[in-house]
Amino acid sequence: MAPLIEEVRSLVRSRLSDVEGVVALRRTTQGTAPYLFGSADEVGELVLAPRYPLATIVSLLQKRYTEAVLGVVARACDVRALVEMAKRAQVFPDRLWIVAVSCTADEAQECHCAQPAPQIDGLLNAVVLGEAVAGAQPNPLVAQYNDMPLEERREFWRQQFVKCIKCYGCRNICPECFCEACALENPLWVEPGVLAPPFPTFHLIRAMHMASRCVACRQCELTCPAHIPLTVLYDLIRRDVADLLGYEPGSDIKSVPPLSLDLTDAPLRKH
Amino acid sequence: MKYQNVLTTCPYCGVGCGLFLQVLDGELVGVLPAKEHPVSQGRLCIKGWNAASFVNHPDRLRVPMIRRDGQLREASWDEALDLIAERLTAVKAECGPDGIGFLVSAKCTNEENYLLQKLARVAIGTNNVDHCARL
Numbered sequence: 001m002a003p004l005i006e007e008v009r010s011l012v013r014s015r016l017s018d019v020e021g022v023v024a025l026r027r028t029t030q031g032t033a034p035y036l037f038g039s040a041d042e043v044g045e046l047v048l049a050p051r052y053p054l055a056t057i058v059s060l061l062q063k064r065y066t067e068a069v070l071g072v073v074a075r076a077c078d079v080r081a082l083v084e085m086a087k088r089a090q091v092f093p094d095r096l097w098i099v100a101v102s103c104t105a106d107e108a109q110e111c112h113c114a115q116p117a118p119q120i121d122g123l124l125n126a127v128v129l130g131e132a133v134a135g136a137q138p139n140p141l142v143a144q145y146n147d148m149p150l151e152e153r154r155e156f157w158r159q160q161f162v163k164c165i166k167c168y169g170c171r172n173i174c175p176e177c178f179c180e181a182c183a184l185e186n187p188l189w190v191e192p193g194v195l196a197p198p199f200p201t202f203h204l205i206r207a208m209h210m211a212s213r214c215v216a217c218r219q220c221e222l223t224c225p226a227h228i229p230l231t232v233l234y235d236l237i238r239r240d241v242a243d244l245l246g247y248e249p250g251s252d253i254k255s256v257p258p259l260s261l262d263l264t265d266a267p268l269r270k271h
Numbered sequence: 272m273k274y275q276n277v278l279t280t281c282p283y284c285g286v287g288c289g290l291f292l293q294v295l296d297g298e299l300v301g302v303l304p305a306k307e308h309p310v311s312q313g314r315l316c317i318k319g320w321n322a323a324s325f326v327n328h329p330d331r332l333r334v335p336m337i338r339r340d341g342q343l344r345e346a347s348w349d350e351a352l353d354l355i356a357e358r359l360t361a362v363k364a365e366c367g368p369d370g371i372g373f374l375v376s377a378k379c380t381n382e383e384n385y386l387l388q389k390l391a392r393v394a395i396g397t398n399n400v401d402h403c404a405r406l
Contacts, residue, residue: 020272031307033276033291050306050313057274057293064295065272167317169304223304225314 004101004130005048008073011099011129013040015071019097022071023057025049036061036070046073048101053219055081055175059090071097076118077111080215080250081175083123087257090178093123102130111218112139112231115251122253142235154200157233161203162196163226170220170230171206176213176249183209207233212241212259215250272296278305283318285377285404286310290319299323359395368396377404 002010012022016037026035027047034057037043058072074082079100085091100118108116117132148156171177171184183205184190190202197203214234221230241247245258256262276291289308293301302323306313325331335351336343346354362370373391375384388400 021274023274030276030278031289031291031305033278033303033305034274034293035276036272036274038273052303052306060293060295060300061272061274068272165316167315167320169315169320172320173304222306223314225316 005046007129008048008099008101009043009046011127012037012046012071012073013043015097016040016043018069019071020065020068021061022073022097022099023054023061024073025052025054048073048075049107051075051077051217051219051222053081053173053175053217054078055085055091056178058082058096059085059175059178062092062095063090067095069095069097071099073099073101074118075101075103076116077113077215077217077250078175079118079120079123079126080115081217083250083253084176084213084215084257085178086253088178088260093125093253096125098123098126100126100128102128102132104130105133105136108133108136112136113216113218114138115216119251139229139231139235141229141232145232145236157200157203160228161199163228164196164202165226166190166195166197166202167225169223169225173219173223174210175217175219176210176215177206179209203228203233207237210234211237212245212247212257213249214238276303281311281315281319281322282378283322288315288319290315290322292323299326363395369399371395371397372399372401373397375400375402377402 012024016022016039021036021038023034023036025032025047026037026042026045028045032047032050034052034054037046054072054074055078058070061068061070072078072082079098082091082093082096082098086093098120100120102118103113103116114135116135118128120126120128145153145156168184171182184202189205190197214237216231216234216238218231220234224230238249241249247255247258274293274295276293278289278291281288281290288311289305291303291305292299293303302320304311304313304315304319335346335348337346337351337354359371373387375387391397391400
């Protein structure tokens with residue numbers, strides 16, 4: 001059997017004429033970055049790592065070109081991000097062909113990923129390549145944290161958050177952070193020009209806004225220059241959303257996000 | 272539809288973090304950290320994340336400006352360079368070479384900084400060369 005990457009490249013090549021282009025990673029002498037593949041002779045440069053938030057690129061292109069049909073080569077976390085963004089009108093799955101690629105057991109372990117096999121139920125135009133592997137062991141830091149008494153937990157976050165240099169990288173790289181007006185740029189909540197950011201509100205505002213959105217892609221933690229273990233925070237947010245609201249972001253395109261308010265059928269009160 | 276990323280070095284300080292400029296149909300639309308860059312390894316500070324914002328900013332200085340009678344006015348490069356040469360020569364004649372200081376910058380390349388210190392030491396004759404990274 002051909003190696004996975006060759007399988008992906010040959011599938012992309014064969015379908016390139018059906019779409020406007022395929023969003024995927026391209027490795028050149030400049031390094032690896034997201035790219036819109038348009039011609040077959042470039043596809044030899046298509047690679048699968050390192051991961052970038054490709055759902056954000058799809059969103060950018062789909063909003064600019066409102067008719068175009070695009071392809072994307074996505075990992076399981078990219079698929080979850082696309083699903084969650086679709087529910088909030090940031091991407092449009094009816095104009096998207098998804099080549100979902102399973103992560104290997106090693107890749108899953110590196111991310112402590114619970115769901116490294118792409119879930120494409122309900123996505124009409126999607127295929128999965130690669131062998132599905134089971135979820136990896138969770139981040140041991142989460143269990144350590146859970147064993148701490150309350151005061152110790154507070155101290156844990158104090159020591160982590162004081163390292164923050166307010167680069168906003170966690171927000172910038174997050175596929176689910178797409179609000180045009182961000183609470184973290186509002187001087188009411190975050191005083192400009194002051195380090196460290198207000199404890200614990202700065203990080204908890206973002207964490208609260210990620211409830212029912214975070215798809216555990218780990219991009220925030222990977223891009224944090226202060227090495228704050230953000231997936232511990234977001235694992236806990238995801239756990240609470242699952243326990244309290246029975247919702248798992250990115251798992252099912254049909255389920256409605258519990259914290260989103262839909263006013264379509266709301267009665268209009270006459271004054 | 273053409274979307275690509277162009278590798279460059281953050282212009283803001285001397286660390287030299289690697290970043291990609293996102294280009295959509297020839298228009299600069301954003302920044303992504305370069306994950307394989309040996310210096311920054313996919314991480315940026317707030318300046319790097321915003322390194323694209325000045326490129327098309329309306330306040331960006333695009334032509335030399337000369338202040339005359341309290342008013343800044345656009346000038347040609349020839350006019351600006353003539354004025355600089357004239358003033359440097361006049362100050363040097365009046366105060367000597369050490370009446371002039373040169374400030375180089377972390378935002379410039381090593382080669383540009385080298386050229387400026389060469390101008391200071393050889394053309395003007397002073398060791399008054401300093402750098403914003405010392406602040």
